[in-house]
Amino acid sequence: MPRVKRGTTHTKKRRKLLKSVKGYKWGRKNLIRLAKTASTKGGAHAFADRRKKKSDFRSLWQIKISAFAKENGLSYSKLIYQLRQGKIELDRKILADLAVNNKKLLADIIAKLK
Numbered sequence: 001m002p003r004v005k006r007g008t009t010h011t012k013k014r015r016k017l018l019k020s021v022k023g024y025k026w027g028r029k030n031l032i033r034l035a036k037t038a039s040t041k042g043g044a045h046a047f048a049d050r051r052k053k054k055s056d057f058r059s060l061w062q063i064k065i066s067a068f069a070k071e072n073g074l075s076y077s078k079l080i081y082q083l084r085q086g087k088i089e090l091d092r093k094i095l096a097d098l099a100v101n102n103k104k105l106l107a108d109i110i111a112k113l114k
Contacts, residue, residue, distance in 0.1 A: 061096035068099035072110055079110070086113045 014032055021028055021035045021042070028038040066076035074082075083090065088109065090098075098106040 058092060061092040064096040064099050065092060068103065068106065072107060074110070082110070082113045088113070 017035055017039060020039050024038055027034045062076065069076050069079040
């Protein structure tokens with residue numbers, strides 16, 4: 001079997017790996033063995049945290065809506081219940097935006113529900 005010298009391929013692969021870990025601390029940015037594990041774990045965390053971000057935003061929206069509801073003498077759950085009973089289908093993202101940027105409009109919606 002002929003001998004295979006992987007000069008350019010091997011170099012490109014290492015260069016690509018080191019480029020992906022640019023900005024990491026200590027040996028993880030310039031030692032191949034450490035860089036490989038750092039890159040793998042970094043990718044795994046990035047994948048998981050893209051999913052987790054959705055949960056984090058939903059929690060933030062709930063906090064904003066809850067704060068607005070308390071200002072208007074309601075609890076978060078009662079506000080959501082009243083919106084459901086009134087057939088108003090606004091998602092939490094829009095409700096949170098209204099609670100922060102357009103309180104008067106949201107207050108009018110709640111007044112119509114009562």
